[in-house]
Amino acid sequence: MDKTVTFALAKGRLAEKSAELLQKCGIDCANILEPTRKLVLTDMSGRYKFIFVKPSDVPVYVERGVADIGVVGKDTLMEDGADVYEIADLGFAKCKLAVAGYPGFDLGDKTGLKVATKYGNIARNYFESKGQNVEIITLHGSIELGPIVGLSDVILDIVESGKTLKENGLCVLEDVCDVSARLIVNKVSLKTKAQDIKPLVEKIFAALEENRG
């Protein structure tokens, strides 16, 4: 172990869960969970560096090699694509991508369906694979508003508990796919820092196996 390994993490729950997993793998990184505005932190041993970035930016940092390893939601990887090794399903931050709208709305009934979403690429691929022509309306937040104010017919978004949908009178019409946190690794780092990263990945596999138990 002589090279510093850099992690790109998104602040919040993903970072907490990641830290938990890394602790199990013998990395003493409890300090990264302390409230701070610092964007770059190091673990107790100094071998690992953590940079905190916007969730959707994690693949960018890893693909370009400024971070060696990242933890990111499958939804982000699907939407933006990234030339990285997607090595493991970490099994946390589970939710699903779904098409939602007013109860009873018939998805197949309409040509030129209007879909509001933050996931323009996923939506386009999904409806294309079903052979349906749709109009994608890209929003950056409060997607549920789409059908309510008449901006769109339906939405395609992340659904966790379905509570927000319910409170707004909407429901899931179709599941698109399951989503969870993924471990991604830069393609070059895995080789140039193999002595550091390979054992770590093996430990992570073992820890995940144990969790599944």
Add this chain to the structure above:
Amino acid sequence: MTKKFRQPQGVSDVLTRQCYSKNKMEGQILDCFARYGYNQIDTPVLEYGDLYSAGAGKVNMNKLFKLTDYDGSLLVLRPDMTMPISRIVSTKIPEGKYKFCYRGKMFRFSQGEGMREFTQVGIELMGAKGICYDAEVVSLAIEALLESGLDDFILDIGHVGFFKGLLASLRLSDEERKELAVLVESKNSIGEQLFAKKTGLSHEEQERILKMPMLFGGEEVFEEAKKYCVNDEMTEAVDTLEKLNKILKAQGYDKYVSYDLSLVGEMSYYSGIVFKGMCEHVGSSILSGGRYDHLCDSFDRDIPSVGFAIGSDMLLTALAAAGKLPVRESRDVAVGCSEDAIAVALSFVRELTNEGKCVVNMNVCSESEVAEYAKNNNTKQAYYVDGDKPRRIV
């Protein structure tokens, strides 16, 4: 709005400092190739689309810049040098063994952030089959990178036979094979798990697929890989890598190499060893190559070959990060003159250049301008001409 002040996406100007570094570095590498007996050739940037549209060298047409000839034929800007050189060897040269090197601009149409015009420096060893030639070319790849000044790099070596053998051992449709190739290449173990379940493979077969992503590292991976060999193709692949490793190790090159059995090969034409040069400071590979024994089949010629290309721009990035970029030395002499001494000054400059000196001719200017230039640019000597004889001022 007019775009005349702008540049298209994915191309870039190379200004003097960078141009010097680039030329120097590429020159060093080409010299190295020449010393090893590789003769430089050049091919046109324009090729017929047909060269890339069928056979082993088939390339996704969406990734090529396309033009139309006056008769309607499809023309493309070459995306690599391997196909044009294969065309030359197949159509213009009698059978034999040939060593070529090249430097040239390649073009790939991409929507992303990558470069669409980029320089490659590389070699092709044509008409030669056998582990000895694989070893020669891999050693030369290491030599060339060292020659450029880089010393912190890894050549990651694989063999497509391992994955091809694995595919042959599984009952899968063509579509499923393609899907699995993508999953293995990207070490996507989650995808592989889902794939294994979906295709109803046996437990033992699933195991074989799921082990692929982690079959990388030093020479210890050979023993691990052998556990999963189920046919001759897989065994031979591991065997070849093991032999290659012995030869590289004996030359003291083991610190520069690692192995990855899941390298599937970006280019579909690879048929044997494949390798990629990587450097810590650059997020993508700086060199890539491999053995391609069937690329010339489509010209009805059997020319087993092996070669590699260095991504010049990537290597420059790596050298810059390592502080090893070749930089232009300061010029030897600065010369300026008065309005009435232009001829004397020009003759003097010619004399100096004939002596092999590198001169900055500042032409008509003041003496103080020459002195100041010399000071700011670290020029060893400076002369001012305002009579019959140049006066040394620095």
